[in-house]
Amino acid sequence: xxxxxxxxxxxxxxxxxxxxxxxxxxxNLAWDFNLVSQVIFYDNEKAQKFCKAFWEALWSxxxxxxxxINVKHRLIGTELEKxxxxxxxxxxxxxxxxxxxxxxxxxISKGYRWIGKxxxxxxxxxxxxxxxxxxxxxxxxxxxxFLIKQFLLYRELEIIR
DNA sequence: ACAGGTCCCTACC
DNA sequence: GGTAGGGACCTGT
Numbered sequence: 001x002x003x004x005x006x007x008x009x010x011x012x013x014x015x016x017x018x019x020x021x022x023x024x025x026x027x028n029l030a031w032d033f034n035l036v037s038q039v040i041f042y043d044n045e046k047a048q049k050f051c052k053a054f055w056e057a058l059w060s061x062x063x064x065x066x067x068x069i070n071v072k073h074r075l076i077g078t079e080l081e082k083x084x085x086x087x088x089x090x091x092x093x094x095x096x097x098x099x100x101x102x103x104x105x106x107x108i109s110k111g112y113r114w115i116g117k118x119x120x121x122x123x124x125x126x127x128x129x130x131x132x133x134x135x136x137x138x139x140x141x142x143x144x145x146f147l148i149k150q151f152l153l154y155r156e157l158e159i160i161r
Numbered sequence: 162a163c164a165g166g167t168c169c170c171t172a173c174c
Numbered sequence: 175g176g177t178a179g180g181g182a183c184c185t186g187t
Binding site: 098099100103110112113114115116117118119120121130133134135136137139140141142143146149 | 165
Binding site: 080 | 183
Protein backbone atom coordinates (compact mmCIF):
# COMPACT_ATOMS: atom_id res chain seq x y z
CA UNK A 1 0.00 0.00 0.00
CA UNK A 2 1.53 3.29 -1.03
CA UNK A 3 0.40 6.83 -1.67
CA UNK A 4 1.33 9.49 -4.17
CA UNK A 5 1.40 13.24 -4.48
CA UNK A 6 2.94 15.92 -6.67
CA UNK A 7 4.13 19.29 -5.36
CA UNK A 8 5.18 22.23 -7.43
CA UNK A 9 7.82 24.67 -6.19
CA UNK A 10 9.21 26.92 -8.89
CA UNK A 11 11.03 25.84 -10.97
CA UNK A 12 10.70 22.20 -9.95
CA UNK A 13 8.05 19.70 -9.16
CA UNK A 14 8.36 16.83 -6.74
CA UNK A 15 6.81 13.41 -7.24
CA UNK A 16 6.34 11.68 -3.90
CA UNK A 17 5.58 8.10 -2.97
CA UNK A 18 5.23 7.07 0.67
CA UNK A 19 3.90 4.17 2.73
CA UNK A 20 1.06 3.94 5.24
CA UNK A 21 3.38 4.78 8.12
CA UNK A 22 4.24 8.08 6.49
CA UNK A 23 7.74 7.09 5.33
CA UNK A 24 8.86 8.64 2.09
CA UNK A 25 9.92 5.84 -0.25
CA UNK A 26 10.64 7.63 -3.48
CA UNK A 27 11.22 11.16 -4.68
CA ASN A 28 11.56 12.32 -8.26
CA LEU A 29 12.25 15.75 -9.67
CA ALA A 30 11.23 17.47 -12.87
CA TRP A 31 11.05 21.00 -14.20
CA ASP A 32 7.82 22.90 -13.64
CA PHE A 33 7.81 26.55 -14.58
CA ASN A 34 4.43 27.32 -13.10
CA LEU A 35 5.05 30.28 -10.82
CA VAL A 36 2.54 29.18 -8.21
CA SER A 37 3.87 26.82 -5.54
CA GLN A 38 1.21 24.30 -4.68
CA VAL A 39 0.21 20.71 -4.21
CA ILE A 40 -1.01 19.80 -7.66
CA PHE A 41 -2.07 16.23 -7.03
CA TYR A 42 -2.72 13.83 -4.17
CA ASP A 43 -4.59 10.57 -4.15
CA ASN A 44 -6.39 10.55 -0.79
CA GLU A 45 -7.38 12.76 2.09
CA LYS A 46 -4.67 11.56 4.45
CA ALA A 47 -2.12 12.81 1.98
CA GLN A 48 -2.60 16.34 3.19
CA LYS A 49 -0.83 15.57 6.43
CA PHE A 50 2.12 13.98 4.69
CA CYS A 51 2.36 16.76 2.14
CA LYS A 52 2.43 19.37 4.87
CA ALA A 53 5.32 17.63 6.62
CA PHE A 54 7.22 17.26 3.37
CA TRP A 55 6.52 20.84 2.42
CA GLU A 56 8.01 22.11 5.67
CA ALA A 57 11.13 19.97 5.28
CA LEU A 58 11.47 21.08 1.69
CA TRP A 59 11.07 24.70 2.67
CA SER A 60 13.86 24.36 5.23
CA UNK A 61 16.19 23.06 2.57
CA UNK A 62 15.01 25.55 0.00
CA UNK A 63 16.04 28.36 2.33
CA UNK A 64 19.22 26.53 3.32
CA UNK A 65 18.20 26.11 6.94
CA UNK A 66 19.02 22.41 6.57
CA UNK A 67 21.54 20.95 4.12
CA UNK A 68 19.08 18.34 2.85
CA ILE A 69 15.36 17.55 2.95
CA ASN A 70 14.94 16.10 6.40
CA VAL A 71 11.77 14.00 6.27
CA LYS A 72 10.76 10.68 7.71
CA HIS A 73 11.60 8.05 5.14
CA ARG A 74 12.63 4.48 4.63
CA LEU A 75 15.84 3.59 2.88
CA ILE A 76 16.44 0.17 1.42
CA GLY A 77 19.81 -1.23 0.41
CA THR A 78 22.89 -2.97 1.74
CA GLU A 79 24.85 -1.60 4.69
CA LEU A 80 27.57 -0.23 2.47
CA GLU A 81 25.08 1.47 0.20
CA LYS A 82 23.42 3.11 3.17
CA UNK A 83 26.78 4.21 4.48
CA UNK A 84 27.53 5.94 1.20
CA UNK A 85 24.17 7.69 1.09
CA UNK A 86 24.33 8.74 4.74
CA UNK A 87 27.77 10.19 4.14
CA UNK A 88 26.25 12.58 1.61
CA UNK A 89 24.47 14.35 4.43
CA UNK A 90 27.81 15.54 5.80
CA UNK A 91 28.56 17.63 2.73
CA UNK A 92 27.80 21.25 3.49
CA UNK A 93 25.80 23.50 1.23
CA UNK A 94 28.08 25.08 -1.34
CA UNK A 95 30.59 22.24 -1.06
CA UNK A 96 31.07 19.24 -3.32
CA UNK A 97 32.89 15.95 -3.23
CA UNK A 98 34.23 13.69 -5.94
CA UNK A 99 33.07 10.12 -6.53
CA UNK A 100 36.62 9.15 -5.71
CA UNK A 101 36.54 10.96 -2.34
CA UNK A 102 33.44 9.03 -1.31
CA UNK A 103 35.04 5.77 -2.35
CA UNK A 104 38.03 6.51 -0.16
CA UNK A 105 35.81 7.42 2.78
CA UNK A 106 34.11 4.04 2.78
CA UNK A 107 37.40 2.26 2.34
CA ILE A 108 37.29 1.26 -1.30
CA SER A 109 39.56 3.81 -2.88
CA LYS A 110 39.27 2.26 -6.31
CA GLY A 111 35.55 1.56 -6.20
CA TYR A 112 34.59 4.99 -7.50
CA ARG A 113 32.65 3.58 -10.41
CA TRP A 114 30.52 1.65 -8.03
CA ILE A 115 29.80 4.86 -6.07
CA GLY A 116 28.36 6.35 -9.23
CA LYS A 117 26.19 3.31 -9.60
CA UNK A 118 24.78 3.68 -6.11
CA UNK A 119 24.03 7.36 -6.58
CA UNK A 120 22.37 6.59 -9.88
CA UNK A 121 19.75 4.52 -8.10
CA UNK A 122 19.37 6.77 -5.06
CA UNK A 123 15.58 6.75 -4.58
CA UNK A 124 15.60 9.92 -2.48
CA UNK A 125 17.53 12.73 -4.13
CA UNK A 126 17.79 15.87 -1.96
CA UNK A 127 16.94 13.73 1.07
CA UNK A 128 20.35 12.25 0.33
CA UNK A 129 21.99 15.11 -1.58
CA UNK A 130 23.74 13.17 -4.31
CA UNK A 131 23.86 16.24 -6.56
CA UNK A 132 26.87 17.41 -4.52
CA UNK A 133 28.99 14.58 -5.89
CA UNK A 134 30.90 15.42 -9.05
CA UNK A 135 33.60 13.88 -11.20
CA UNK A 136 37.26 14.81 -11.13
CA UNK A 137 37.12 16.49 -14.51
CA UNK A 138 33.47 17.41 -14.92
CA UNK A 139 30.16 17.51 -13.09
CA UNK A 140 29.34 13.87 -13.70
CA UNK A 141 25.78 12.67 -14.18
CA UNK A 142 22.48 12.97 -12.35
CA UNK A 143 19.64 10.51 -12.47
CA UNK A 144 17.09 13.31 -12.20
CA UNK A 145 18.56 15.11 -15.19
CA PHE A 146 21.89 16.82 -15.65
CA LEU A 147 20.42 20.31 -15.93
CA ILE A 148 18.62 19.91 -12.61
CA LYS A 149 21.94 19.01 -11.00
CA GLN A 150 23.48 22.13 -12.49
CA PHE A 151 20.59 24.23 -11.24
CA LEU A 152 20.75 22.84 -7.69
CA LEU A 153 24.50 23.36 -7.44
CA TYR A 154 24.35 26.81 -8.94
CA ARG A 155 21.68 27.80 -6.47
CA GLU A 156 23.72 26.49 -3.53
CA LEU A 157 26.89 28.23 -4.67
CA GLU A 158 25.00 31.44 -5.24
CA ILE A 159 23.96 31.70 -1.59
CA ILE A 160 27.54 31.34 -0.38
CA ARG A 161 28.81 34.51 -2.02
C1' DA B 162 29.35 -12.54 -15.66
C1' DC B 163 28.14 -7.88 -16.12
C1' DA B 164 26.98 -3.09 -15.47
C1' DG B 165 27.85 1.60 -13.91
C1' DG B 166 26.36 9.29 -12.68
C1' DT B 167 34.64 7.09 -12.89
C1' DC B 168 39.72 7.84 -13.13
C1' DC B 169 43.96 8.26 -15.12
C1' DC B 170 47.47 7.33 -18.44
C1' DT B 171 48.57 7.40 -23.15
C1' DA B 172 48.83 9.17 -27.83
C1' DC B 173 47.86 12.21 -30.80
C1' DC B 174 47.20 17.18 -32.54
C1' DG C 175 48.08 21.86 -23.04
C1' DG C 176 43.66 20.06 -24.61
C1' DT C 177 41.09 15.93 -25.61
C1' DA C 178 39.68 11.28 -27.30
C1' DG C 179 40.13 6.41 -26.27
C1' DG C 180 40.70 2.42 -23.52
C1' DG C 181 41.81 -0.49 -19.57
C1' DA C 182 41.32 -1.17 -14.57
C1' DC C 183 38.88 -1.05 -10.48
C1' DC C 184 34.69 -2.31 -6.99
C1' DT C 185 29.98 -4.42 -5.30
C1' DG C 186 25.32 -6.29 -5.94
C1' DT C 187 22.30 -8.86 -8.86
